[in-house]
Amino acid sequence: MKCRVCGKQANIRLPQYNTALCSEDFTLFFEKRVATTIRKYRLIGEEEKTLVAVSGGKDSLSLWRLLNGLGISADGIYIDLGIHEYSRVSFEKTKAMAESLRRTLYSFSLPDAFTKGIKDLSGIMRRPPCSLCGMIKRYVMNRACIEHGYSVLATGHNLDDEASALLGNLLHWKEEYLWKKGVSLDAEGAHLARKVKPLFLCSEKETAAYAVMTGIDYVYEECPYSVGAKTLLYKGLLNRAEEESPTTKLVFMKGYLKRVRQGGLTKDEREPKSLCGACGYPSYAELCSFCRLMERFGTTDTLSFSIHTHSPS
Amino acid sequence: MKCRVCGKQANIRLPQYNTALCSEDFTLFFEKRVATTIRKYRLIGEEEKTLVAVSGGKDSLSLWRLLNGLGISADGIYIDLGIHEYSRVSFEKTKAMAESLRRTLYSFSLPDAFTKGIKDLSGIMRRPPCSLCGMIKRYVMNRACIEHGYSVLATGHNLDDEASALLGNLLHWKEEYLWKKGVSLDAEGAHLARKVKPLFLCSEKETAAYAVMTGIDYVYEECPYSVGAKTLLYKGLLNRAEEESPTTKLVFMKGYLKRVRQGGLTKDEREPKSLCGACGYPSYAELCSFCRLMERFGTTDTLSFSIHTHSPS
Numbered sequence: 001m002k003c004r005v006c007g008k009q010a011n012i013r014l015p016q017y018n019t020a021l022c023s024e025d026f027t028l029f030f031e032k033r034v035a036t037t038i039r040k041y042r043l044i045g046e047e048e049k050t051l052v053a054v055s056g057g058k059d060s061l062s063l064w065r066l067l068n069g070l071g072i073s074a075d076g077i078y079i080d081l082g083i084h085e086y087s088r089v090s091f092e093k094t095k096a097m098a099e100s101l102r103r104t105l106y107s108f109s110l111p112d113a114f115t116k117g118i119k120d121l122s123g124i125m126r127r128p129p130c131s132l133c134g135m136i137k138r139y140v141m142n143r144a145c146i147e148h149g150y151s152v153l154a155t156g157h158n159l160d161d162e163a164s165a166l167l168g169n170l171l172h173w174k175e176e177y178l179w180k181k182g183v184s185l186d187a188e189g190a191h192l193a194r195k196v197k198p199l200f201l202c203s204e205k206e207t208a209a210y211a212v213m214t215g216i217d218y219v220y221e222e223c224p225y226s227v228g229a230k231t232l233l234y235k236g237l238l239n240r241a242e243e244e245s246p247t248t249k250l251v252f253m254k255g256y257l258k259r260v261r262q263g264g265l266t267k268d269e270r271e272p273k274s275l276c277g278a279c280g281y282p283s284y285a286e287l288c289s290f291c292r293l294m295e296r297f298g299t300t301d302t303l304s305f306s307i308h309t310h311s312p313s
Numbered sequence: 314m315k316c317r318v319c320g321k322q323a324n325i326r327l328p329q330y331n332t333a334l335c336s337e338d339f340t341l342f343f344e345k346r347v348a349t350t351i352r353k354y355r356l357i358g359e360e361e362k363t364l365v366a367v368s369g370g371k372d373s374l375s376l377w378r379l380l381n382g383l384g385i386s387a388d389g390i391y392i393d394l395g396i397h398e399y400s401r402v403s404f405e406k407t408k409a410m411a412e413s414l415r416r417t418l419y420s421f422s423l424p425d426a427f428t429k430g431i432k433d434l435s436g437i438m439r440r441p442p443c444s445l446c447g448m449i450k451r452y453v454m455n456r457a458c459i460e461h462g463y464s465v466l467a468t469g470h471n472l473d474d475e476a477s478a479l480l481g482n483l484l485h486w487k488e489e490y491l492w493k494k495g496v497s498l499d500a501e502g503a504h505l506a507r508k509v510k511p512l513f514l515c516s517e518k519e520t521a522a523y524a525v526m527t528g529i530d531y532v533y534e535e536c537p538y539s540v541g542a543k544t545l546l547y548k549g550l551l552n553r554a555e556e557e558s559p560t561t562k563l564v565f566m567k568g569y570l571k572r573v574r575q576g577g578l579t580k581d582e583r584e585p586k587s588l589c590g591a592c593g594y595p596s597y598a599e600l601c602s603f604c605r606l607m608e609r610f611g612t613t614d615t616l617s618f619s620i621h622t623h624s625p626s
Binding site: 172259 | 483484485486488543546547549550553554557558561564565568569571572
């Protein structure tokens with residue numbers, strides 16, 4: 001198998017593009033595609049202050065470095081979920097990337113804020129860890145953007161993440177989530193930053209290959225709670241379909257986005273209408289979910305909410 | 314494993330209903346569910362003249378007998394595709410059912426009308442056999458309804474057929490078909506009969522069990538051309554998901570229908586606007602696809618279109 005570009009030994013086969021590439025040409029190809037995606041879908045404008053949600057995994061670390069490589073000055077934010085060794089190692093790798101990029105890293109620690117990690121909080125609140133974690137991450141990351149003047153939050157969701165979530169939402173016709181699967185969620189008012197997913201056209205296999213080929217030191221383990229049977233099932237089904245027809249995932253996601261743009265899916269009606277009485281951020285109820293958590297477990301009140309800033313040394 | 318109703322040895326496990334039943338109770342359960350489906354989704358009204366599309370397979374023969382058992386006097390129509398032994402045996406079994414039900418059977422033969430079977434026609438027309446067969450069946454069955462005064466055409470599509478077609482249409486976002494997956498397509502004007510699918514909530518496994526348990530003599534072989542790799546792939550993916558979560562297919566189909574009812578999917582814009590210049594039935598072009606076929610291969614002209622009527626002896 002020869003590299004389509006230089007003719008040397010290829011390192012990765014990309015059936016969805018009917019090609020094979022060597023490490024060097026794949027790296028260039030991958031970076032160019034993310035750059036094109038950002039431009040084509042207008043994910044990040046010129047001079048926009050960008051914050052990257054960093055977990056220490058292959059997707060988010062690759063995204064962070066890649067954005068800076070493309071000339072988009074992006075800082076990072078890390079949420080310490082209090083999952084012992086997993087969280088410690090993830091934070092280490094995230095800090096190392098911040099140092100190497102010489103960018104600011106913000107961090108928020110669940111054990112510091114609530115005296116408990118995600119597992120204990122999830123148990124007490126009788127809410128699945130992924131659901132609680134999602135709520136906390138959305139809140140903290142959005143608030144970090146607003147308070148520190150970032151207009152856009154970039155996350156490392158890849159094609160497999162997006163396509164499998166979309167498949168799950170379609171199989172169950174989850175109207176309230178279907179609409180939210182866009183790759184760019186517009187900012188609303190002064191309290192919500194825009195959210196973008198620059199890797200949404202890159203498969204998991206591709207982002208892993210990119211991280212390995214460019215020598216990114218990332219956490220191999222998946223979060224012990226995040227790997228739900230359903231997510232794995234849907235990723236498996238799509239990979240099976242992809243084997244038969246190597247553009248399945250791309251066609252599925254692009255078709256969906258086209259449909260969303262044409263307004264073919266009805267918009268989520270349940271938009272937050274009010275602002276939280278404690279923190280002033282958007283909320284469905286008088287008090288937002290995060291502030292209710294703060295009220296119950298918080299080590300400080302919600303207004304002295306603490307995000308640490310680690311400036312490059 | 315005991316029958317949930319009578320406590321005797323169960324013959325079929327139905328994880329999607331969290332139950333197991335003996336042959337006798339399953340037969341009753343199956344018939345009752347089809348009756349409920351017909352009533353709930355208003356598929357066939359009281360006294361409506363109904364025609365069943367019969368292929369000789371388990372689904373359509375079961376449907377035909379079941380409808381008559383429910384007091385819905387339904388006649389049948391069979392299309393001979395000219396696939397040698399397969400077509401001969403299918404027609405025999407269909408005729409035997411017509412005799413046993415003492416109902417009228419209409420038939421249309423491709424070799425008689427065009428001097429060729431579906432395979433040769435497909436080759437000459439450079440159109441996949443399933444696509445050509447679908448066009449011919451839709452045309453002939455609809456025309457038989459209109460000319461013989463049937464207001465509704467019932468087909469034997471089961472849950473697996475419908476869910477896999479829907480999955481395929483969603484994975485490719487085929488807008489022009491998405492809308493058409495309803496279980497009841499309304500009649501339009503004087504030239505289109507209503508189409509209904511009374512078995513759409515019955516899985517393939519259930520309809521096969523029903524046919525076997527009630528002693529229906531059907532063709533086991535699938536049509537040699539109809540079994541596309543894609544259909545099998547999507548059925549396999551859904552069966553895999555169903556193993557993990559035994560209501561997947563039902564939830565998927567019911568959610569879709571709810572969405573369709575709420576108008577959440579945009580309607581097909583490409584409705585036939587005009588009538589065919591030759592036969593007077595709806596057409597996208599000046600001459601409809603069927604009449605173009607007739608013009609090229611027909612043994613008669615399109616107006617002397619021949620459907621044979623086999624009255625019960």
